[in-house]
Amino acid sequence: MPYSLLAYQAEDAKDVIALFRAAVLAVDEALYPLAQKEAWASRATPEEWADRLNAQYVWLAKTAENLLGFCALNVSGSYIDFLYVHPKAQGQGIGGMMLAHMLDEAARIGADEVRARASLASFPLFLRYGFSDDGADVRERNGLLLPFHYVSKALKPTK
Incomplete structure:
Protein backbone atom coordinates (compact mmCIF):
# COMPACT_ATOMS: atom_id res chain seq x y z
CA MET A 1 0.00 0.00 0.00
CA PRO A 2 1.72 3.21 -1.10
CA TYR A 3 1.60 6.00 1.45
CA SER A 4 3.29 9.31 2.12
CA LEU A 5 4.46 11.05 5.27
CA LYS A 14 -10.65 15.34 13.72
CA ASP A 15 -9.12 12.46 11.73
CA VAL A 16 -6.08 12.28 14.04
CA ILE A 17 -8.30 12.06 17.13
CA ALA A 18 -10.48 9.38 15.50
CA LEU A 19 -7.38 7.35 14.60
CA PHE A 20 -6.00 7.73 18.13
CA ARG A 21 -9.22 6.43 19.64
CA ALA A 22 -9.46 3.53 17.16
CA ALA A 23 -5.83 2.53 17.77
CA VAL A 24 -6.17 2.64 21.55
CA LEU A 25 -9.43 0.72 21.62
CA ALA A 26 -7.92 -1.98 19.36
CA VAL A 27 -4.99 -2.70 21.70
CA ASP A 28 -4.94 -6.33 22.84
CA GLU A 29 -6.95 -6.74 26.04
CA ALA A 30 -4.16 -8.90 27.45
CA LEU A 31 -2.15 -5.66 27.64
CA TYR A 32 -4.90 -3.23 28.66
CA PRO A 33 -8.43 -4.30 29.63
CA LEU A 34 -11.34 -2.44 28.00
CA ALA A 35 -11.86 -0.10 30.97
CA GLN A 36 -8.22 1.04 30.80
CA LYS A 37 -8.43 1.52 27.02
CA GLU A 38 -11.60 3.58 27.36
CA ALA A 39 -9.95 5.77 30.02
CA TRP A 40 -6.89 6.21 27.79
CA ALA A 41 -8.96 7.04 24.69
CA SER A 42 -11.10 9.55 26.60
CA ARG A 43 -8.22 12.03 26.85
CA ALA A 44 -8.44 12.86 23.14
CA THR A 45 -10.66 15.90 22.96
CA PRO A 46 -10.36 18.62 20.32
CA GLU A 47 -9.95 21.22 23.06
CA GLU A 48 -7.14 19.35 24.82
CA TRP A 49 -5.30 18.38 21.66
CA ALA A 50 -5.52 21.54 19.51
CA ASP A 51 -2.67 23.40 21.23
CA ARG A 52 -0.72 20.22 21.88
CA LEU A 53 -0.68 19.17 18.21
CA ASN A 54 0.01 22.68 16.95
CA ALA A 55 3.00 23.07 19.29
CA GLN A 56 4.91 20.04 17.93
CA TYR A 57 6.23 18.52 14.74
CA VAL A 58 3.43 16.17 13.71
CA TRP A 59 3.47 13.91 10.67
CA LEU A 60 0.71 11.84 9.10
CA ALA A 61 1.15 8.58 7.21
CA LYS A 62 -1.52 8.79 4.50
CA THR A 63 -2.67 7.16 1.31
CA ALA A 64 -4.68 9.22 -1.14
CA GLU A 65 -7.84 8.26 0.77
CA PHE A 82 2.59 10.36 19.81
CA LEU A 83 3.10 7.25 17.68
CA TYR A 84 -0.15 5.60 16.58
CA VAL A 85 -1.14 3.42 13.62
CA HIS A 86 -4.69 2.64 12.55
CA PRO A 87 -5.65 -0.93 13.53
CA LYS A 88 -6.22 -1.92 9.88
CA ALA A 89 -2.74 -0.68 8.92
CA GLN A 90 -0.77 -2.26 11.77
CA GLY A 91 1.91 -4.82 11.00
CA GLN A 92 2.91 -3.14 7.72
CA GLY A 93 5.95 -1.22 8.95
CA ILE A 94 4.21 2.15 9.25
CA GLY A 95 4.98 2.58 12.95
CA GLY A 96 8.64 1.76 12.36
CA MET A 97 8.83 4.13 9.41
CA MET A 98 7.36 6.96 11.49
CA LEU A 99 9.66 6.20 14.42
CA ALA A 100 12.72 6.20 12.13
CA HIS A 101 11.57 9.51 10.63
CA MET A 102 11.26 11.10 14.08
CA LEU A 103 14.73 9.85 15.05
CA ASP A 104 16.19 11.37 11.87
CA GLU A 105 14.38 14.66 12.53
CA ALA A 106 15.50 14.73 16.17
CA ALA A 107 19.12 14.27 15.08
CA ARG A 108 18.71 16.96 12.40
CA ILE A 109 17.30 19.39 15.01
CA GLY A 110 20.33 18.68 17.20
CA ALA A 111 18.89 16.52 19.97
CA ASP A 112 21.43 14.23 21.61
CA GLU A 113 18.76 11.99 23.13
CA VAL A 114 15.12 11.15 22.50
CA ARG A 115 12.73 10.01 25.21
CA ALA A 116 9.18 8.66 25.21
CA ARG A 117 6.59 7.03 27.38
CA ALA A 118 5.87 3.76 25.58
CA SER A 119 2.65 1.89 26.10
CA LEU A 120 2.85 -1.85 26.63
CA ALA A 121 1.72 -2.16 22.99
CA SER A 122 4.44 0.10 21.53
CA PHE A 123 7.24 -0.88 23.91
CA PRO A 124 8.57 -3.74 21.70
CA LEU A 125 8.80 -1.38 18.70
CA PHE A 126 10.88 1.11 20.66
CA LEU A 127 13.21 -1.68 21.81
CA ARG A 128 13.62 -2.90 18.19
CA TYR A 129 14.76 0.61 17.27
CA GLY A 130 17.47 0.64 19.92
CA PHE A 131 15.73 2.44 22.75
CA SER A 132 16.68 1.58 26.33
CA ASP A 133 14.11 0.60 28.91
CA ASP A 134 14.41 3.27 31.59
CA GLY A 135 11.83 1.70 33.86
CA ALA A 136 8.14 0.97 34.20
CA ASP A 137 5.57 3.28 35.74
CA VAL A 138 1.84 3.98 35.69
CA ARG A 139 -0.33 6.96 34.75
CA GLU A 140 -3.73 7.68 36.20
CA ARG A 141 -6.61 8.15 33.77
CA ASN A 142 -10.15 8.47 35.07
CA GLY A 143 -9.21 6.70 38.29
CA LEU A 144 -7.47 3.79 36.55
CA LEU A 145 -3.74 3.11 36.47
CA LEU A 146 -2.26 2.49 33.00
CA PRO A 147 1.19 0.90 32.91
CA PHE A 148 3.90 2.11 30.52
CA HIS A 149 7.69 2.21 30.12
CA TYR A 150 10.00 5.18 29.98
CA VAL A 151 12.35 4.70 27.03
CA SER A 152 15.29 6.67 25.66
CA LYS A 153 17.82 6.56 22.86
CA ALA A 154 21.09 8.47 22.47
CA LEU A 155 21.52 10.20 19.11
CA LYS A 156 24.33 11.65 17.08
CA PRO A 157 23.07 15.06 15.96
CA THR A 158 23.50 15.69 12.24
CA LYS A 159 23.50 19.50 12.54
Whole structure:
Protein backbone atom coordinates (compact mmCIF):
# COMPACT_ATOMS: atom_id res chain seq x y z
CA MET A 1 0.00 0.00 0.00
CA PRO A 2 1.72 3.21 -1.10
CA TYR A 3 1.60 6.00 1.45
CA SER A 4 3.29 9.31 2.12
CA LEU A 5 4.46 11.05 5.27
CA LEU A 6 2.94 14.53 5.31
CA ALA A 7 3.01 17.45 7.73
CA TYR A 8 -0.01 17.81 10.01
CA GLN A 9 -2.45 20.64 9.30
CA ALA A 10 -5.04 21.93 11.79
CA GLU A 11 -7.85 20.59 9.59
CA ASP A 12 -6.48 17.05 10.19
CA ALA A 13 -7.32 17.18 13.92
CA LYS A 14 -10.65 15.34 13.72
CA ASP A 15 -9.12 12.46 11.73
CA VAL A 16 -6.08 12.28 14.04
CA ILE A 17 -8.30 12.06 17.13
CA ALA A 18 -10.48 9.38 15.50
CA LEU A 19 -7.38 7.35 14.60
CA PHE A 20 -6.00 7.73 18.13
CA ARG A 21 -9.22 6.43 19.64
CA ALA A 22 -9.46 3.53 17.16
CA ALA A 23 -5.83 2.53 17.77
CA VAL A 24 -6.17 2.64 21.55
CA LEU A 25 -9.43 0.72 21.62
CA ALA A 26 -7.92 -1.98 19.36
CA VAL A 27 -4.99 -2.70 21.70
CA ASP A 28 -4.94 -6.33 22.84
CA GLU A 29 -6.95 -6.74 26.04
CA ALA A 30 -4.16 -8.90 27.45
CA LEU A 31 -2.15 -5.66 27.64
CA TYR A 32 -4.90 -3.23 28.66
CA PRO A 33 -8.43 -4.30 29.63
CA LEU A 34 -11.34 -2.44 28.00
CA ALA A 35 -11.86 -0.10 30.97
CA GLN A 36 -8.22 1.04 30.80
CA LYS A 37 -8.43 1.52 27.02
CA GLU A 38 -11.60 3.58 27.36
CA ALA A 39 -9.95 5.77 30.02
CA TRP A 40 -6.89 6.21 27.79
CA ALA A 41 -8.96 7.04 24.69
CA SER A 42 -11.10 9.55 26.60
CA ARG A 43 -8.22 12.03 26.85
CA ALA A 44 -8.44 12.86 23.14
CA THR A 45 -10.66 15.90 22.96
CA PRO A 46 -10.36 18.62 20.32
CA GLU A 47 -9.95 21.22 23.06
CA GLU A 48 -7.14 19.35 24.82
CA TRP A 49 -5.30 18.38 21.66
CA ALA A 50 -5.52 21.54 19.51
CA ASP A 51 -2.67 23.40 21.23
CA ARG A 52 -0.72 20.22 21.88
CA LEU A 53 -0.68 19.17 18.21
CA ASN A 54 0.01 22.68 16.95
CA ALA A 55 3.00 23.07 19.29
CA GLN A 56 4.91 20.04 17.93
CA TYR A 57 6.23 18.52 14.74
CA VAL A 58 3.43 16.17 13.71
CA TRP A 59 3.47 13.91 10.67
CA LEU A 60 0.71 11.84 9.10
CA ALA A 61 1.15 8.58 7.21
CA LYS A 62 -1.52 8.79 4.50
CA THR A 63 -2.67 7.16 1.31
CA ALA A 64 -4.68 9.22 -1.14
CA GLU A 65 -7.84 8.26 0.77
CA ASN A 66 -6.90 7.24 4.31
CA LEU A 67 -4.99 8.31 7.38
CA LEU A 68 -2.87 5.30 8.39
CA GLY A 69 -0.97 6.73 11.33
CA PHE A 70 0.46 9.81 13.01
CA CYS A 71 3.44 10.69 15.12
CA ALA A 72 4.65 13.76 16.99
CA LEU A 73 8.00 15.06 18.19
CA ASN A 74 8.42 18.09 20.45
CA VAL A 75 10.14 21.12 18.95
CA SER A 76 13.46 20.45 20.70
CA GLY A 77 13.49 16.96 19.17
CA SER A 78 13.94 15.35 22.56
CA TYR A 79 10.52 13.81 23.23
CA ILE A 80 8.20 11.60 21.16
CA ASP A 81 4.67 12.47 22.23
CA PHE A 82 2.59 10.36 19.81
CA LEU A 83 3.10 7.25 17.68
CA TYR A 84 -0.15 5.60 16.58
CA VAL A 85 -1.14 3.42 13.62
CA HIS A 86 -4.69 2.64 12.55
CA PRO A 87 -5.65 -0.93 13.53
CA LYS A 88 -6.22 -1.92 9.88
CA ALA A 89 -2.74 -0.68 8.92
CA GLN A 90 -0.77 -2.26 11.77
CA GLY A 91 1.91 -4.82 11.00
CA GLN A 92 2.91 -3.14 7.72
CA GLY A 93 5.95 -1.22 8.95
CA ILE A 94 4.21 2.15 9.25
CA GLY A 95 4.98 2.58 12.95
CA GLY A 96 8.64 1.76 12.36
CA MET A 97 8.83 4.13 9.41
CA MET A 98 7.36 6.96 11.49
CA LEU A 99 9.66 6.20 14.42
CA ALA A 100 12.72 6.20 12.13
CA HIS A 101 11.57 9.51 10.63
CA MET A 102 11.26 11.10 14.08
CA LEU A 103 14.73 9.85 15.05
CA ASP A 104 16.19 11.37 11.87
CA GLU A 105 14.38 14.66 12.53
CA ALA A 106 15.50 14.73 16.17
CA ALA A 107 19.12 14.27 15.08
CA ARG A 108 18.71 16.96 12.40
CA ILE A 109 17.30 19.39 15.01
CA GLY A 110 20.33 18.68 17.20
CA ALA A 111 18.89 16.52 19.97
CA ASP A 112 21.43 14.23 21.61
CA GLU A 113 18.76 11.99 23.13
CA VAL A 114 15.12 11.15 22.50
CA ARG A 115 12.73 10.01 25.21
CA ALA A 116 9.18 8.66 25.21
CA ARG A 117 6.59 7.03 27.38
CA ALA A 118 5.87 3.76 25.58
CA SER A 119 2.65 1.89 26.10
CA LEU A 120 2.85 -1.85 26.63
CA ALA A 121 1.72 -2.16 22.99
CA SER A 122 4.44 0.10 21.53
CA PHE A 123 7.24 -0.88 23.91
CA PRO A 124 8.57 -3.74 21.70
CA LEU A 125 8.80 -1.38 18.70
CA PHE A 126 10.88 1.11 20.66
CA LEU A 127 13.21 -1.68 21.81
CA ARG A 128 13.62 -2.90 18.19
CA TYR A 129 14.76 0.61 17.27
CA GLY A 130 17.47 0.64 19.92
CA PHE A 131 15.73 2.44 22.75
CA SER A 132 16.68 1.58 26.33
CA ASP A 133 14.11 0.60 28.91
CA ASP A 134 14.41 3.27 31.59
CA GLY A 135 11.83 1.70 33.86
CA ALA A 136 8.14 0.97 34.20
CA ASP A 137 5.57 3.28 35.74
CA VAL A 138 1.84 3.98 35.69
CA ARG A 139 -0.33 6.96 34.75
CA GLU A 140 -3.73 7.68 36.20
CA ARG A 141 -6.61 8.15 33.77
CA ASN A 142 -10.15 8.47 35.07
CA GLY A 143 -9.21 6.70 38.29
CA LEU A 144 -7.47 3.79 36.55
CA LEU A 145 -3.74 3.11 36.47
CA LEU A 146 -2.26 2.49 33.00
CA PRO A 147 1.19 0.90 32.91
CA PHE A 148 3.90 2.11 30.52
CA HIS A 149 7.69 2.21 30.12
CA TYR A 150 10.00 5.18 29.98
CA VAL A 151 12.35 4.70 27.03
CA SER A 152 15.29 6.67 25.66
CA LYS A 153 17.82 6.56 22.86
CA ALA A 154 21.09 8.47 22.47
CA LEU A 155 21.52 10.20 19.11
CA LYS A 156 24.33 11.65 17.08
CA PRO A 157 23.07 15.06 15.96
CA THR A 158 23.50 15.69 12.24
CA LYS A 159 23.50 19.50 12.54
